[in-house]
Amino acid sequence: MTVTTFTDSFRDPDAARALAEAIRARSTRPIRLMEFCGGHTHAILRYGIPSLLPETIDLRSGPGCPVCVTSATDLDRAITLAQVPRAILTTFGDMVRVPGSRASLSQAKAQGADVRVVYSPLDALQIARQNPDRPVIFLGVGFETTAPMVASAVVAAETEGVGNFYVFSTHKLTPPATRAILDAGEVALDGIIGPGHVTTVIGSEAWRFLPDDYTIPVAIAGFEPLDILRAILALVEMIEEGKPDVANAYARSVRPEGNPAAQQVMERVFEIADADWRGFGTVPASGLRLREEYARFDAGRAFPVEVEPAREPPGCRCGEILRGVLRPPDCPLFARACTPEHPVGPCMVSAEGACAAYYRYGNLERRTAHVEREM
Structure with missing residues (x-):
């Protein structure tokens, strides 16, 4: 049935x-x-x-x-x-x-x-x-x-x-x-x-x-x-x-x-x-x-804390991905230095992150081919 x-x-x-x-x-x-x-x-x-x-x-x-x-x-x-x-x-x-x-x-x-x-x-x-x-x-x-x-x-x-x-x-x-x-x-x-x-x-x-x-x-x-x-x-x-x-x-x-x-x-x-x-x-x-x-x-207000100036992860293009300027495979770290097991940026961590989605469901060989040519 x-x-x-x-x-x-x-x-x-x-x-x-x-x-x-x-x-x-x-x-x-x-x-x-x-x-x-x-x-x-x-x-x-x-x-x-x-x-x-x-x-x-x-x-x-x-x-x-x-x-x-x-x-x-x-x-x-x-x-x-x-x-x-x-x-x-x-x-x-x-x-x-x-x-x-x-x-x-x-x-x-x-x-x-x-x-x-x-x-x-x-x-x-x-x-x-x-x-x-x-x-x-x-x-x-x-x-x-x-x-x-x-x-x-x-x-x-x-x-x-x-x-x-x-x-x-x-x-x-x-x-x-x-x-x-x-x-x-x-x-x-x-x-x-x-x-x-x-x-x-x-x-x-x-x-x-x-x-x-x-x-x-x-x-x-x-x-x-x-x-x-x-x-x-x-x-x-x-x-x-x-x-x-x-x-x-x-x-x-x-x-x-x-x-x-x-x-x-x-x-x-x-x-x-x-x-x-x-x-x-x-x-x-x-x-x-x-x-x-x-x-x-x-x-x-209850716990006013001071933090040092923030630093973004070197090489991470998460900001441009979030603005739609780049796709995840356009980032040189994608599926190489940055993976779900070892994320560099938040877009690879979150269950709603674009990089995590491309990594999990995308054809990595096809989607990273242009990156391979540039490296």
Whole structure:
């Protein structure tokens, strides 16, 4: 007996071939599309979507990997916070292995720091309840998807009077980063594959600025192959017709207004601030910091630490990859000095990193052939 699952309907080979044929029939000129989300990059390579597309379509990865865009300075500060006497630093698993300027959280743990991996900020709050005499710091990393969960943990800590729970917020907002890429003009883009999880929170209308201000279409996509192919077809059709708009190819999750409850708790706890992005520098109004009324939960204020000027790994081209200027195989360290076992940059560490995706799912012999010729 064949057992079908909910996702099977979004992985149907015949439907995928039909969508690919429609894309090939509709695409008449070279275009470059960027998938903002790292989850999309992994899905695109995992399911072999580039092999289904015509040569007219060039796909570029964007900065949608929150671990990857966390600046070296912020990571160095988190490592220093982990060394605060009796502190417990909690974070998501990928962050532990990301190299800082001089060490990683994993190395700090090996040297005696109490660094713990959690799956939710509520896990960190529980650790704070269990250790009332120790400061528990949650390293908040992520976009609009994870920020509401962190905000909820802060509200719960306030309600319960948990006084030893702190957040070091490096949360970032996705639309300002997209603006930064387009304003920089380093890579010409014809369309954006919008992030599905983020847009479930902020709503598809949050991307209205792309057609209105930049005359660039955006199609919100889910993470199954048919979701992505439908989004690409929508982008091709809008580009061919010269009618940029916001298309929602992930309607089973995304609404125009987003998730009001998630937005409200996020806005209650956080306020918008400038933020440092790896590969971008400071992007105005692109980050989230705790509001003044929640300042007592701010790890940066409770434990003001000094860090030395940050250093990027020599030869690492992660910043240019995050901006879509280069692909992972364009980095001379890719699959040589930099591998998942021995990562040099964060794009090879994170489960959403473009380099990790290319390494895991790409044809390494084909994708690194041009690098071999240059070395």
